[in-house]
Amino acid sequence: MIALQKLHKSYPIGKGFLHVLKGLDLHVQEGEFISIMGSSGSGKSTLLNILGLLDTHDEGTYELNKQKIENLDEKKGAKWRNELIGFVFQSFNLIAYKTALENVAMPLFYRGTPKKERLRIALQYLDKVGLKDWAQHLPNELSGGQKQRVAIARALVTQPKIVLADEPTGALDSNTSSAIMTLLKEIHNDGMTVVVITHEEDIAAQTERIVRLKDGVITSDEKTAQPKITT
Amino acid sequence: MFDRDLWREIFQSIQKNKLRSILSGFTISFAILIFTLLFGIANGLQNTFESFFVKDASNAIFIRTGKTSKPYKGNQTGKRIQLANEDFDFLKIKNEAKIEHASGRIFKNFNVAYKSNRNNYNIRAVHPAHQFIEKSLMTRGRYINLADLQNTRKVAVIGKMVSDDLFQNKPAVGKYIQMQGIAFQIVGVFEEASDDNENRMIYIPINTAQSIYEKNDEINEINLTYNPSMNYEEALDFGYLLKKQLQQRLTVAPTDQRAIRIQNNAEGKKGIDQMMFVIGILILFIGFGTLIAGIVGISNIMIYIVKERTKELGIRKVLGASPRAIVSLILLEAISITSLAGYLGIFIGMGALNFIDDKLEAYFIKDPHVDTPLLIAAVIVLIVAGCIAGYMPAKRASKIKPIVALRAE
Numbered sequence: 001m002i003a004l005q006k007l008h009k010s011y012p013i014g015k016g017f018l019h020v021l022k023g024l025d026l027h028v029q030e031g032e033f034i035s036i037m038g039s040s041g042s043g044k045s046t047l048l049n050i051l052g053l054l055d056t057h058d059e060g061t062y063e064l065n066k067q068k069i070e071n072l073d074e075k076k077g078a079k080w081r082n083e084l085i086g087f088v089f090q091s092f093n094l095i096a097y098k099t100a101l102e103n104v105a106m107p108l109f110y111r112g113t114p115k116k117e118r119l120r121i122a123l124q125y126l127d128k129v130g131l132k133d134w135a136q137h138l139p140n141e142l143s144g145g146q147k148q149r150v151a152i153a154r155a156l157v158t159q160p161k162i163v164l165a166d167e168p169t170g171a172l173d174s175n176t177s178s179a180i181m182t183l184l185k186e187i188h189n190d191g192m193t194v195v196v197i198t199h200e201e202d203i204a205a206q207t208e209r210i211v212r213l214k215d216g217v218i219t220s221d222e223k224t225a226q227p228k229i230t231t
Numbered sequence: 232m233f234d235r236d237l238w239r240e241i242f243q244s245i246q247k248n249k250l251r252s253i254l255s256g257f258t259i260s261f262a263i264l265i266f267t268l269l270f271g272i273a274n275g276l277q278n279t280f281e282s283f284f285v286k287d288a289s290n291a292i293f294i295r296t297g298k299t300s301k302p303y304k305g306n307q308t309g310k311r312i313q314l315a316n317e318d319f320d321f322l323k324i325k326n327e328a329k330i331e332h333a334s335g336r337i338f339k340n341f342n343v344a345y346k347s348n349r350n351n352y353n354i355r356a357v358h359p360a361h362q363f364i365e366k367s368l369m370t371r372g373r374y375i376n377l378a379d380l381q382n383t384r385k386v387a388v389i390g391k392m393v394s395d396d397l398f399q400n401k402p403a404v405g406k407y408i409q410m411q412g413i414a415f416q417i418v419g420v421f422e423e424a425s426d427d428n429e430n431r432m433i434y435i436p437i438n439t440a441q442s443i444y445e446k447n448d449e450i451n452e453i454n455l456t457y458n459p460s461m462n463y464e465e466a467l468d469f470g471y472l473l474k475k476q477l478q479q480r481l482t483v484a485p486t487d488q489r490a491i492r493i494q495n496n497a498e499g500k501k502g503i504d505q506m507m508f509v510i511g512i513l514i515l516f517i518g519f520g521t522l523i524a525g526i527v528g529i530s531n532i533m534i535y536i537v538k539e540r541t542k543e544l545g546i547r548k549v550l551g552a553s554p555r556a557i558v559s560l561i562l563l564e565a566i567s568i569t570s571l572a573g574y575l576g577i578f579i580g581m582g583a584l585n586f587i588d589d590k591l592e593a594y595f596i597k598d599p600h601v602d603t604p605l606l607i608a609a610v611i612v613l614i615v616a617g618c619i620a621g622y623m624p625a626k627r628a629s630k631i632k633p634i635v636a637l638r639a640e
Contacts, residue, residue: 045634054549054634074554074630082551093546093637097247110551115236154550 001065001162001193002028002051008059009046020046022216023060028162028195033188035196035204038213045166047213048197052085052164053077065161082110086155090167092147094139094154100146101126101135104153111158125153129183145176152183162193169203181206241564251539255532255565256572259613262525263573266518266609267580267601273514275591275599280506289503290331290461291364292470293494294322294453294477303484312481312490316441316448322455325476329469333455334361337440343433344409345397352393354410354433356440357454362421364456365429372404372419379418379436385443387415390430391422410435413443457497463504466497518609525613530620533565537624544628545636554629561625562618569617573610580606 009021020043028034038044049055050062053072062069065084072080087093094103105122113121126132129149139147148168155163165184169177181203188194188208196207204210205224212220245252296312319335339354355361362374370391379386387408394403407414415435423429441448457469474493475485483490537544544557552560584599591599628636 049632049634052549054632078548078551078553078556081549087549089637091637093542093549095543095546097244106547107550109236109240110547110553110556115239158551 001030001032002026002195003063004060006060007050007057007062009043009050009055009057020216021050021057024216024218026211026218026221028193030161030193031188031191032209033185033194033196033207034209034211035198035207036211036213037198037201037204039199041215042213043216044197044199044213048164048166051162051195052087053081078110082107082158084161086158086160086163088148088151088155088163088165088168090170092139092144092151092171094147094150096139099136099138100131100142100150103139103150104157106154107158122153122157125157126150128156129153143176144172145179148172148176148180149183152180152187156187156192160192162195163187165194165196167198168196169198169200177203237559237563241560241567244560244564245568251536252568255529255536256568256575258528258532259525259569259572259617260576260579262521262528262613263576263606263610264580264583266521266525267577267606268583269517269521270514270601270605271580271584271587271599272596273510273517274601275587275596277507277510277514278597278599279592279595280503280510289496289500290456290459290466291496292455292457292473294455294473295451295492295494296481297489297492299483299487300489301484301487303487304482306482310490312483314450314453316438316450318477318480319450319453321480322453322473322476326469326473329458329461331456331458332360332363333453334358334364335437335450336361336452336454337437337445337449338451339440339444341410341433343393343397345406348397350393350396352431352433354435354440356435356437358437361434361454364454365423367421367423367429367434370420370422371402372417374419374421375434375436380438383439383442384436385413385415385439386418386436388419388421388434389417390432391420392427392430393433394420411444463497463501466500467495470495470497522609522612526616526620529565529569529613529617533561533617533621534624536565537561537621537628541628541631541636545631545633548629548633548636554626557629558622558625561621561628565617565621566614569614570610573613577603577606577610 004024004026007021007024008019010017010019024047036044036047046055050057051064053064053069054077056072064080095106098106101119101122104126105118108118108121123132123135126135129152131146131149131153134142134146139150142150163184168184169180172180184194184196185206194207196203198204207224209221209223211218294314296314299306299308299310299312302308314335316335319333323330323333334357337356339356340351341354342349343352357375359375359377359380361367367374372388374388375386378384387410389403397403397408398406403417403420406417408417410433437450457466461469470493474491477483477491478485478487481491540561544552547557547560580601584601587596587599589598
């Protein structure tokens, strides 16, 4: 699903360059549940941006869904993000003046789905995350965990190829965190490729594979002894 | 661009962000309102000035005669120069293309009676064209016409105050008044809004006066209006030409300033035109000043709006909004608010001007109004300005990396 080869990325800082990613090689198969770990400054955010088509790489190759990502302009990036990737953020990033349902339906708006259809699908996914009864509530009427569920429903609504979750539990207490992780696990069990970026060991431990990043290089890449939950 | 879904999105954004929408709308409404009021009031001022100066047609020329002040071709100083019907006809034929209307005038003052009501009034015996030179507005009946002259009819046209004096509220047209013992039938009543002296005037046919009272063909004064297509210089030259023609005809020294006197309203007209021009510039200045203030206001607000929405735009981009979608979202919202608010501003402004109407006439503001096309143009200017002001930050926002936008709190 994801294939990175000798990926390099640097940012201009003053007169020089900050070399953030120093030749990453990473392969993620379809249906994997993987976490990328690293402390701040390790390059994991940069990696997330590149994986999420929010930023471009300098050198090396990036293949997503067997498609080579290069010469990515804004328009193409927007289209592919919409079709291939679902995002979940630490700070939820819901639009404050839209209801939960409208927030979930948002990606479908940019896909050109008619309104009725859009809201019908969105309600399905809200139901899936257990928030059907909260469809007409605004984000500020929801708890943190509920907001993250809405965000996850929004990430799934376009039936993407991968879900990228950037510190999905970073703003939540431990009980809510584990509920969200359980939800991600369920999504994974439905066959979705899920990539979690985190710096918390116990969150990473709940995934099936942990990739550790330090100073722009991968220091370890190992499967966890995670028994696959069967429902 | 005319996607129904997009508009729904925009109206939701306007509706759900009331403070922001009202704030930007208020700026536009207020700018247009002030623009309308100032423009209207300035126009009102101009109307007042115009009504001050246009008692008589502004292109009028008056020709009067007196005694010579210089000896010329055997005539001694002090010879009385007298205009007559032939002189009038001579000028009319000779300057046909340059004259718009022309009339002779004979002045009288008679004791006029209707039944037991009697009073002294100034009488003017004139040609039919005099109506247009003096701008007499008929409220009843008709003015003196050509048939009156041809048949030397004893008819009269009276001013409104004469009618009020002699007939009170009763209709005057058709009644007979006694002037110096001779009965004249009233054929019309006129009114001049700005000049009460005129409203105390009685007009009769010029040759009726000549045959009944004067027993000669003399004229006291010739009054004409020149062709309005003439410019200022041409009009002045025409005045000098008339004087020269009469001096030759009546054997008056070319340098004699007293024998034949020409009063040319073109001379005053230049001053009025200049004053109007200055007021016009003032109006333009005020109008553009307000517009620029409005433009600055809407620009600031657009920049603020885009900044406020950076995070939302970032989210939209992450979810698949193309840069074009972002720009059109911002711009269409700006256009919607500006048009709506502009319309509201026009509406209130026009309402206020209609309310003022003639209530401020004591302050020299008469019938203030603004042409609707001008107002629409002003709103369009503001919309365009809002678009330009919104486009820059919207374009920048559409280019900003979503991840940077999301980090912005």
